Amino acid sequence: MSAVTGAPSVGAKFCGPSHDTGFRAHIASTVQAPLRFGLKVGLLDGTTVRLRPDNDIPKQFPAHRPGNCKKEPYWCLARIVGVFCSATGCAVDSVMDAVQTSEQALSAVMLKSRWENWLLVAGRNFGVCSVVRSAAAAQAHALFRLTEVRAAKLARSTGLKLRCGLDAPMAWEPSRHDQCAEGLTRAPVPGRLLALRLQRRGFRAMTLYLFTTLADPVKYPAQEMARLCGERWNVELCFRYVKDQMELGFLECRSAAMARKEWLAGLIAYNLIRWMMAAAAASARVPVRILSFSRARELLLGWWIRSSERGGTPASFVRLLERIARARLPKRRKRRPSEPRAIRVFNKDVGKLEGSRAPAREKLAKLNAKS
Numbered sequence: 001m002s003a004v005t006g007a008p009s010v011g012a013k014f015c016g017p018s019h020d021t022g023f024r025a026h027i028a029s030t031v032q033a034p035l036r037f038g039l040k041v042g043l044l045d046g047t048t049v050r051l052r053p054d055n056d057i058p059k060q061f062p063a064h065r066p067g068n069c070k071k072e073p074y075w076c077l078a079r080i081v082g083v084f085c086s087a088t089g090c091a092v093d094s095v096m097d098a099v100q101t102s103e104q105a106l107s108a109v110m111l112k113s114r115w116e117n118w119l120l121v122a123g124r125n126f127g128v129c130s131v132v133r134s135a136a137a138a139q140a141h142a143l144f145r146l147t148e149v150r151a152a153k154l155a156r157s158t159g160l161k162l163r164c165g166l167d168a169p170m171a172w173e174p175s176r177h178d179q180c181a182e183g184l185t186r187a188p189v190p191g192r193l194l195a196l197r198l199q200r201r202g203f204r205a206m207t208l209y210l211f212t213t214l215a216d217p218v219k220y221p222a223q224e225m226a227r228l229c230g231e232r233w234n235v236e237l238c239f240r241y242v243k244d245q246m247e248l249g250f251l252e253c254r255s256a257a258m259a260r261k262e263w264l265a266g267l268i269a270y271n272l273i274r275w276m277m278a279a280a281a282a283s284a285r286v287p288v289r290i291l292s293f294s295r296a297r298e299l300l301l302g303w304w305i306r307s308s309e310r311g312g313t314p315a316s317f318v319r320l321l322e323r324i325a326r327a328r329l330p331k332r333r334k335r336r337p338s339e340p341r342a343i344r345v346f347n348k349d350v351g352k353l354e355g356s357r358a359p360a361r362e363k364l365a366k367l368n369a370k371s
Contacts, residue, residue: 115140151209284325295327
């Protein structure tokens with residue numbers, strides 16, 4: 001399943017309970033996603049969702065058995081790859097298939113459409129030749145993180161030595177082992193190979209290996225590329241809001257077709273909330289990321305219920321945006337403590353967390369003190 005959910009202009013399908021076009025016009029005139037280097041930035045990543053084994057679901061989304069699982073698994077899993085707008089957090093595109101299909105293959109399916117004027121940012125799992133060539137064929141620019149082994153191999157293929165501070169033009173030529181998506185040629189993809197040493201006080205130093213199709217080092221500085229790559233982590237928050245707040249981590253439908261529709265309908269509702277947050281942030285001139293998604297969802301739902309009963313007005317809609325703009329995330333005053341390596345559910349290879357986290361933190365601190 002592939003469906004573009006965020007591609008239309010903001011507010012194109014929003015209509016209040018009273019069908020007043022003033023609501024849509026207000027959002028469309030307020031929300032203007034900022035560009036980076038004249039490009040829209042999309043964050044690419046993947047996740048999984050669970051389904052019950054009903055009807056044709058086990059056939060299209062077979063259960064995944066981990067290597068240490070002795071019993072036949074009950075839950076069916078679906079793998080999802082999606083792109084989220086870095087500026088607004090809206091879901092731009094999404095594709096769903098069985099968990100046996102790799103994220104690289106799903107991203108090639110999603111990139112069959114045109115992505116002109118987009119810069120796709122992805123992690124090391126997507127930093128392979130097949131995904132880079134799919135992005136180039138879709139007329140999109142790419143900024144992908146690489147593993148050290150793959151970066152060293154690329155450097156050797158161009159006669160370079162992988163070292164910190166490297167910023168060299170190159171053409172990524174596929175090897176005999178690299179796969180090619182259907183309908184694509186094996187032509188090399190021109191770009192740049194970067195190796196940056198990042199140091200931040202209070203954190204471990206790390207070396208970042210990047211490949212980007214933005215070839216001009218003056219127009220696209222290496223430090224800006226590293227900063228953009230650091231923003232990729234926000235896609236994890238987007239998936240968390242979709243799965244937890246929108247309750248899409250577990251799909252209740254009884255057929256594979258309805259499961260795809262449930263996921264798509266949930267993304268449409270998620271985008272509506274994101275559009276409202278972007279409009280509120282633009283009106284208050286604050287960053288979108290400091291606003292609370294859960295609180296914005298509650299405020300929008302309450303306004304929708306009241307407006308359906310009494311009839312919504314532009315004035316009430318403006319007040320809604322002001323309330324959403326005031327619903328901000330709390331600022332952390334203390335450093336977050338180390339959490340014990342334990343989770344509560346659905347993982348066999350990590351110990352289960354029983355009871356509250358406070359005793360677990362104390363036990364972990366004692367073990368660290370002894371070691």
